[in-house]
Structures are given as structure tokens and as C-alpha cells.
Amino acid sequence: MSQYSAFGLLRGALNGQKHWQPAWRDPEPKSHYDIIIIGGGGHGLATAYYLAKVHGLKNIAVLEKGWIGGGNTGRNTTIVRSNYRLKPLHDLFEFGLKMWEHLSDELNYNVMFSPRGAMFLGHSDADMTKLAERGDAMRCDGIDADLMTRDEVQKLEPLLDMSRDARFPIEGGLIQRRGGTARHDAVAWGYARGADSLGVDIVQKCEVTGFVRDGDAVVGVETTRGRINAGRVGICVAGHSGHVAGLAGLKLPVESQTLQAMVTEGVKPMINSVIMSQSLHCYISQSDKGGIVFGGDPDNWPSYAQRGNPMVMERAVAQGLALVPALSRLRMVRTWSGVTDMSFDGAPIIGETPVKNLFLNGGWCYGGFKATPASGWTYAHTLATGKPHALNAPFALDRFERGATIDETGSGPMPNSR
Amino acid sequence: MINFSFDGKTYQAEKGDTLAAALLRNGIGLVGRSFKYHRPRGIMTAGVEEPNALVTIGDGGRTEPNTRATDVFVYEGLVAKSQNRWPNLSFDIGAVLGLAAPALSAGFYYKTFFGSAKRWMFYEYFIRKAAGLGNAPTKTDPDLFSQRAAFCDVLVVGAGPAGLSAALEAAEAGKRVILVEQDNILGASLIRDGQDRDGAWVESTQARIRAAGGRILTRTTASGYWEHDLVTLTQRIAEPGQIPPHGVAQRLWHVRAGQVILATGSIERPMAFAHNDRPGVMLSQAVRTYLNRFGVVPGKRVVIATNNDDAYKTAYALKAAGAEIVAVLDARPAPAGADSGLPVYHNAVPLSTKGARHCLKSVTARVSGLTQSWDADLIAVSGGFTPVVHLHMQAGGTLDWNDAAQAFVPATSRQNVTTIGGAANPEPVFNVVPVSTPKKSFIDFQNDVTLSDVDLAWAEGYRSVEHLKRYTTLGMATDQGKLSNMAALGRLAEKQGVAIPEAGLTTFRPPYTPVTMGLLAGAGAKDAGAHVRRLALYDVHAAKNPIWQPLGYWFRPRAYPVGSETLAQAAMREAKAVRSNVGMTDVSTLAKFEVSGPDAAAFLEIICATTVGKLAVGRGRYTFMLREDGFVFDDGTVWRLDENRYLLTSSTGGADRMATHISYVRQFLCPHLRVSAVNVQEHYAGIAVAGPQAKATLAALIGEEPPRHMSTVLAMISGVPVIILAASYSGERAFEIYVEASHAGPVWAACETEVAKQGGALYGLEAMEFLRIEKGHLVVGGEVDGRMTPHDLALDKMLNKAGGYVGASGLSRPALSEAGRRQLVGLEAIEGNIPEGAMLVTGEGASPQGHVSAAAFRILDGGSIALGQLTDGFARHGEELIATSPTRGQMARVRVVAPHFYDTAGERYRD
Amino acid sequence: MMQFTCPHCGPRDQAEFIYERTVDAVVSLDAAPEEAMKSLFTRTNPRGVDDEIWRHTYGCRAWMVITRNRVTNEISATRAVGPEALP
Ligand SMILES: Cc1cc2nc3c(=O)[nH]c(=O)nc-3n(C[C@H](O)[C@H](O)[C@H](O)COP(=O)(O)OP(=O)(O)OC[C@H]3O[C@@H](n4cnc5c(N)ncnc54)[C@H](O)[C@@H]3O)c2cc1C
């Protein structure tokens, strides 16, 4: 692996940047791996990286049906934060956030993690109390959180509509200053490059189409590039969790829905932080290229179409413009969507399945990007040892039938009411 | 003549000019700067694919940055400014970045700027400042954006000859037709090619379409093709920056079409050669457009570079306009384009250009292996044609490779859409492999992506077309890759050693051209799309100037301050009035359902987790409802109004959810029951009268003995029939009076008079909150947070022993009765005031064991009290804890107590 | 945005409808608890056709079952349910 550095770029300036090597190989799949990870998104690649790096395993493959990072990893609005309300979520996401802070160095790949602050706006006294409760819960669990006055909010984001007679007047906010955004593609590519250099085979254009069973155990996978045997198999396919688990005869507490996002033409810096809202369902940030990145609600009905919807998009834009009227004359240049795996309590699932040797990492809904390092770390531990890491133990698949759901919003088992 | 300004200088345009035409007319070639290297750029196209000539138009709240000069029509007073340059367009300091270009190769930022996240943010600050193009406005948009829905049999997109003919045919066949054209005139290629010089054919066709009932929308772009033949149209009513005639700047259409015909034509491709990005490098058809449509001659000494016949038309047109054609570089071998009377060179492809003072000076080409140069001030290039298949692809279609045209054309479609004209049958071209040095051969002009960037991405393993795109940022600029995608694909295929169709394709993502955000938001920008519902008694409250509080769809009075009272003072006065005398409040927004029929009680025993069947006529009781997973999700009261008629109330915030739940259960879980459940939430307005004098007040109002606690009667107030429910949320003797919303005014007035006579007061939500907390009553969204079981909330004794209610199965899950659950408790301050929302901890630094769900003060006796959730709380009464709010710097020492602080025996509401 | 054909109202924009759940996730009141939790908490979630319950909430408020392909959004059948569907 050629080391990345400013010096390397300068050297390249003289040689036409000809000295760089491929960031990852393009290997033919072997006939057997100790561990196969299905899905070359950020989570799958991070899992492979930590399996090799932390657990010293060498014979690992990541099988990706398309191109790595082409799923939700490459489609998300890249908000990274750990400002949740419930303890198990604090523990998992904060563990991840701490990893983000050093991820570029760890991977020798600039993932551009930019802790510009993730801010929830409050629009009423009731909102502000709810935000304080969330912030207090975070602070007691050792996570940074600060309540902001109206003035502080305005100072951070001068373009917010601060008028008192707005439909959703801004009364203040809750900020996690260590939250922010990162460069999504770089996360997939950085982990891929790291994993590849540790000997992991990343096999693209290789779709898993079935499982090879020996009694009640999985011993391999069928793919579009042939059968591949495996000691353990880890599903890590986000929106396709239901489909892939279905190939093994499993039904999951997951429904796939479309979530769309959009970006405007690039403009000079105007949004400084990540703006979210306690009462509205839109989130706004500005990318390094200058585009205003916008997201809203998921589509609230099942879909694998990976296509957006004008109705949902227009609602999100209306909400965003109500907050930041100066966005009115910018132009939306691109909209896209991903298939999200909406779990039935809004929290992820990481752990074993009823099928022997088969493990599941999914149910990330619209919020798994921020967890990429933590997800990889804990899933690698689970796959390597066969047992959950303390951080993912609460996120077991059987929590639904046991009644131990982790329901951040308290809205119950229907993902469409979340 | 029309006056406009560019970078502060005033110029004149002709009527009908685009800004680009007007700039060229005035001899202005340098219009903008590129994104990454700040390279000087001019006008390359005459359409929406323009990557270079981006300007900021207008001022104040109407400022539109990044506007393509080719896509705005000049109006009197138009103000245009160049962007992404400092101090000015011709001398831009940022251009020094061009010197660093060799180090700033594709994806360079992934390989450097390491260190802590803070360190990256330091670099990022400068990167962000350098990035972005124009500046966004900072003022509020003064204009309106409207939205409209339409239906038609045939929607035709594109009004060139193919689109016009298709629209005419459909309209005259009696179909409802909508024809849309993004340009401000019809005719498209006919105008460009000067084929309908007197405009007669376009004119008569358009008249016939209209006469047959067709609707023609110009300046309207079909920007998105969604499900089931829904197409969104964006219509410009005013040009960018222009004051709209009737206040509406743009209109968004949602058109549901029976059939869609795409006659969207094609976009000409540039060619890759060194310094192909200078002002003076223009697409051949664009040159023709400026000549034939606008009468502007963009160059005097012109080189033509082509791989097809079409560019010859440009050469002839230029010649006819008096320009000199110094060379026609035809990539094809002889005899293509022969007999033209032009200086044609075969096997000729451009290698590079030279320039001076931001103008083109000369063109160098390789002609049959030899290098040759010409002085020229314009090079018109035609690298072939890319059919506009965006909408076809958005509709879920597939593409075929047309080898003769070296282009993708529409194949199958999933929706009811067909493509006709040039978009389906592009002209044949000759495949040209770039021979120039890849370094300064731009393919994505705006984002400064060159062939060598593509090569680098390939070498580094970013080989799928999507990786290539993302790694180099190719196709991500405001022109959305309209000019660049095919060039990149060609290079990729070459590297892979495969034909272009095997190299893959990127997704065509909506919108076709960028869409103004204000337009998408429409009227919703004002209220975030959340309409406010008005209380039936809104005017009555408004006259008293209360403090309002948002609740669900409504705003309700939170308190009615008198004089200079603060919210807290007013609320406490109001609460005291209820505790010591009488108060009244508007409770209209509570969810209400009328359930009737022989099986009404059976149905209610499915919805509610408590018993209902034993309720006598005229009696009511508290009840709560479970979700299917066994958690409490709402509570309220149920009343037996008649033998087979019940009224069920539940929370305001949960009203929609409850309405859906009731309907779902009724339709899917017990369709056999003879019952009807009607949502009467806004049919009735509600007034609560509460306090020790409530009974006397009510007696005076209805002229009879008021019902006992948890009883109901029908009565008359001011001649209006009302339902009276004797229920208490406040903990005092209380009544809820329900009246048909349209008749609520006189009833409220009568109550107010009677309450005033007693010396009572109006009270708002804040006082209500104080009262219910002190009494230990629950609130949905507070104590009832969707994570608590009946047992957690100490409601389990009320569960219907017979079971059969929704949620009974969910409740039986093991974790719902394990130790360690959060349970409802009361909290009493020992020291300090308890902050609402605070965490409950055993000591500094300890992990939270619960939280304060609601906090208040004892109304008559003073003292801070609260309700909360605490791990195993039932068994911890008497224990001391700390309620801490680090975010507010507040803290209180508290004692865990039972969650009832007032009249625990419930004596105050009995007579 | 799709277009549904409400059995009572005819073709209408999807914006008027709200999705509830799939038909196989209707948990009957007399199901054994374990069965009930299974159907409440698991879905086949097919990358293909499923029978979905939708409600014409912002229209006639009636419920219906729509058979829909979740990849192509093709709707192959719509039927009314509940007493409303009785003759
Ligand atoms: C629009 C949008 C916005 C979002 N915004 C945020 C945000 O701001 N913050 C945040 O934290 N999260 C966000 N998310 C969620 C986040 O993107 C995901 O939770 C996360 O990226 C999931 O990563 P993953 O690696 O598990 O999945 P993916 O990146 O989707 O990877 C799964 C991979 O599996 C592959 N695959 C599927 N089936 C097979 C098969 N049979 N065989 C082989 N391979 C297969 C897919 O091709 C895919 O590459 C957003 C999601 C979307 C769609």
C-alpha cells in the first residue's frame, strides 16, 4: 500500500501522479474463506478491516453485488453524531464517534470528518425541555451536549429565520459540538484500502443469491460468481437485509423503505453546522463543495425502488425553507435515494441469527453511517468470537420477541409511524 | 434595445436575446471562472447544458447564483455578475491554483490533511471558502411560487419538429394534450438551423394545437419523471432576478399523464483536446444558434472540428455570415464532407489551442499524423450527439447502444412513455479517440476534470463508472454531466478494453435541470407545510391576548396573564383559582370518538385495556389503551351515553394515531362486530369547569343538579344542547361540557359569566399541567412515552382480567415483567427546585436511573414536586436521589415518593 | 408519487393514502401470544410483490389491500376490505 501524504502529492506533481497504486485489488474469489461478509458498504468493509486488524484473521472476503460503497454508504447525508436519548444507543454511537475523531489517521485516508456541530433546534418551551432532557441524558453518560439560547443559535447560523411569529419559531437549540459530517465515499474507500492491504479479498460484482446449508448450519454462499464456502457468514446489506435473510429462510423485524436526499448547486459558505429540528423532519448541512445537503422523512411505505418521491421531497424542502428562507433561490441539482432497513424499534440489530454460523448486521434505518466504525468493530468481534461485544449485546435479534426493544422515539413496532 | 449590466457595466441587448447571446453581441467572451482551478471560461453552448458561463443574476432576495447565461432571457434592467473570482473576472487571484494543479489531481484531498479532526477543519475552512460558485442571497425571497396539478391524455416534452408534430397529431385526434418547451419559443432545431425562417410552420402548428384544445407551456421544463406517469414541470413565469408581473415567479406542475412523448432532442458533445476549455471554444450547434437565431457572429476566423456531417451546416452558416473558415478538421477519412467548398482536412483532430488575454489565438491539430496550426478566434466543435434520455431513464427505462451514432438510445420503458425524434435517432458519427495530452484536456469543464484525472482514477482502482464519477467529481457540477458523461465513459471503456456499453452507466437522477428550492417548497415555505387548525373558540381567546402554546395542529392558550404577570405568575394564579374556587378552560382539542351499536361495549373492550361492559348508562370511567406490543400509548375516559352509545376521549397529540388505530382494529380485527366508531374530535368543542365551586357554577348554568363524579347527563346551556361529563383531570370536582363546535360561543360566554360571578378565573395549559402533576395524573408524551407498560405506570390493577384487548399478547413478553424496568414515581424536593427533564442519579457522576418527566410546585402549599420514571421505582419510595440537569446547570436533592401529592383519597370530587 | 385506484373513489394520488402494514402482519386477537408476536415483529419484506394494507385517509377513509411490486411499483390488484366491501 503506498502511503498517502502531502509529500506524495508533491512528488506526483513532478511525475504526473503516476506512482500511485490501486487502492484495492480486484481478486477472483477463492473457494473458501473463514469469514464471508455479504455487502461491501461501509459497515461490511469496516468489519473486514477490524477482523484483520484487531482479530488477526487473514482469510476474509467481502462480497459486493455492485460496487463498494454504492449502497446507503454512498447515498447518505453523512451526519455523524451520538446525541441520542437512550443508554444503549449512547454507548454504541459514542464509541463510534470517538473512533471518527482519529479515523483519517487510522486509515491513512482522509475521511474528512468535520465536527462542525450537530444542532437540534427547539421551537417551543416543550421542545426545549425535551432537548434539555436529551442533553442531560447525554451529559450524564459522558457525551458532550450544550443547550443554546436563541442568540447563540443565531450567532452560529445567522441565516435562520428567528422571527417570533414564524410557524415554528426558534426558541433555542441543543448542540453536540463533536458531531458533524464526513465524506461518505472516503469511508468506504478508506476501509476498503485498509482491509485490502491486510489481505482481505474485496470481490465486487458478486451478488449472494443463496446459502449453502449443512443441516441447520450455513457453510457457504451461492453467488453470481459461483459457490464459496465459509466458516462464518455475516450479512451486512442494509436495505437488502430482509431479502438476503430471506434466502436463509429468516423473517426479520425489518421493512425496507426509501429514504431520499438532495443537494443544491454549490454556493459559498452559508450553513456552518448541521441543522436538525425537534419538531420538523428535515436536516441541512453544507458540503465542502458548497452544495446544501438536504434530507427529510423516509417514504413511510415499503420500497426497494431506490427512487425518490416528489411529495416527500417537497415537504422536506418546505420545512427547510421555513427554517432558512435564504435557501429559496438556490437550485436543487440532484436528488437520490437509498433503501433503508427500517427496524421495528428504530435501533440496529447486530448479532447472531437462529441459523448456525449466520450473523446479522442491519436495521440501521436512516442513521447507520455515523455508526460505521462502531458497527464494524462490534460486528468483527461478534464474527470472530461468535459472541456479542458488550456494546452490541443489547442489539440482539431476539429482543423483539423478548420485549427488550430499544425504542428511542417510543413509537412502537410500526416503522411507518416513526 | 434592452439595457442590462454585467459586472457593473451597462450594455444593450436585442429583444429575444439570451444573456449569452447579448454578451457575445457585445464582444464579451470571458464570462466566468471554473470551480477548482479558476480557469477563465466563456460561453460554450446555447442551452441548458452550459457548464462555463455561470453568473449571478438579480439582487436582494431575488438573487439567483449559478445561473447559466444561456438560459436566461434579457429583460430591461437585468443585473448580472460574474462569480468565483477575486478581485475581478479578468484578474482572479484564485487562478494561482492552476499552477498547483499538478499536485491537486483527482481526489488529492483524500491523500493529505491528516491529523486530528480539528486539524482537518482548519484546512477545510479554506477549502470551503474556495469552493462553491456564487453567493446565496441573504434576504428573504419577495416572490411567490405556485403549485398546480393537471391531467392529460398526452404530455409532449420538447417542441422541436418532432414534438410539435406529435402534439398536433394527438390534439387533432381529440386527446387532451399538454406540450412543454423549456425555451421561450417553439421550434428548437428549426430555429437553430434557420429552417423555418419566416416562422410560418411553427406558427400554424402551434395555432392548430391550441385550436384543438391543446395547452402549450413555454419556459417550462419537464424536470422529473416519477411513478405512474407523474411528471413534474417547472415553469418560469419571470426570468431569474426579474420582478414577476403578478407576484408569482415560477410554477410547479404535477402532471399525471395517460401517455408521455419525449421529443427532447440531443445535446452536442465537445471533444477532448488540450486547452479545450478556453473562451472561444464553442459547440458547433451553439455557434449556429447564435448565428441563425440571434444574428450574432461569434467569431471571424473559425476552425471547425467535427466527426459528423452536422458541423458542416455551421460552417456554411458562418461563411454566409461573412466569417472566414480557416479549416474544417474532420476526424473521418475522405471523402466525408467532400464538395463543400471548404478547407476540409480529413483524419484531422484538434490537439490544443493557444490563447491570449482570455481569447482564442490559434488551434493546433493532428492531420493524418502531422501537426498543423491555424490562427483563429473561434473553434466550433462537434464530437457527436448525446440523446436526451434523462426522463426516459427516470421513468425506469433501459438503453440500447447505437453504434453508428456512438450513443445510447431509449430501449424498453416501464411506464407509458415513448421517445421520438433526435432523442431516439441520433445522427451517425465517427468514433474519435482523443490523441491529445490528457493533462489539460477537460471533459467536465465546470469541475475541472481532465482526461488525466480519469486515467489516475483508473490507475488507482476506481474503475466502476460510479467510482470514477465520485473520485473525480465528474458529472457532479451544475450541468449534471450533460457534456461530460459520454467522454468519461469512452475513456473508461478504452482503459478497460471493452465497448462503451460494457463500461456501465451512471444513474440519471432527477431533476433534468436544477430546480429552484422555493418552487419545490411553494406556499409551504411560509408554514413548513404544517397548517394550523383554528379552535372553534379562537376569537374568544384571542380577544383576551393569552400566551399561546402549540399543541398538535392547534395553538391553545397557555395562560391568560393579567397586567404585568409573567407566565409563571399567571399560571399559578389560575391554578389557585381552580384549587380554591373555580376555573374554566378550553379542552376542545381532545380526541373524541362516538362508538355505537349493539356490540359497542365489546368493541371498546378490544380498544381499551380496561373493562367497559359493566358501565351503567350515564356513567363513565378512566381508561387506557395499549399498542399491539403491550405498551401504553394513550389514555382517556369512556362514557356510556345510552344503552348502545359510548363516548371515548383520548389525548390531543395522539388523536390521529388513535383514529387510525380504532378504524384498523374495527376493520381488520373485528369486522363481524355490529358497531360504528365515528371520529367526533372537531364536531364538539369542549369546556372544562373545575374547582370547589364548579358544582355550584354548573348548577346555575344548567338549572338542575349536576351529575355525580364520573357520571354524564344531557343538558341545555343558553338554549344549546350540551353533554356534560363529570370528570376531573385537575383533582377538583370538575365537569367537561361538550357542545357542537358551531354553537360553542354562547355556551362559553354563559360559563364565563357564571365563573366570573363566583370570582373564578380562566386557566390555560400551564395551570392545567400544575394541577395534574400535583394530582399525579398522566400525560401522553410525558409519563406515557410509549415505553411503559401498565404495570410500569401502576395501572395494572385496572387491566381487564378477561383479556381480549389489543396488546394482551405483547404484554406477555418476558422482558416486560423483568426487574429493572423504569417505573412511575413521585419526587419531592429536599433542596432546590426540580428541573423538568433532569436525570435521576444516586450521586455525582453516576449513570442515570431515570428522569423527571414533569415538574411543578404545590399549588397551595408551595414546594417543588415532580413525576418521574425510575428504575424499580415502586420499591424505592423514601430514597434520596439527585435530579441533575448538567445542560442547565441545575440540580435538586429529591426524595422518591408516591406519585400523588394532593387529595390522595380522592375526596375532593365526591359530593 | 404513485397513483392508486380506490375501490370507492377511483384513481387518486398516493398522497391521499397512508400505508398500514402487510396483510400477513395482521395479528388476530385470538392468536397465541407467540404467534402474535411473530406476525407483529417479522416480515417477509420481499424484493418483489406483497399484499399491502393502505387507507384512503385523506379521501373516503376506507381500507384496501393493494398488491404491489416494491421494485417496479406495478400494482396488480386492489381490493376493498371490511364491511364496506359488503354488497
Ligand atoms: C438518503 C439517506 C440519508 C442518510 N443519512 C444518514 C445520515 O445523515 N447519518 C447516518 O448516520 N446515516 C444516514 N443514513 C443511513 C446510512 O446510510 C446507513 O445506515 C449506512 O450507510 C448503512 O451502511 P451499510 O454498510 O450497512 O449499508 P450499505 O452501504 O447499503 O451497503 C450494503 C451493501 O450490500 C450490498 N448487497 C446487497 N445485497 C447483496 C447481495 N445479495 N450480495 C452482495 N452484496 C449485496 C449492496 O450493494 C450494498 O453495497 C442515510 C441513508 C440514506 C439512504
Ligand SMILES: [Zn+2]
Ligand atoms: Zn376512497
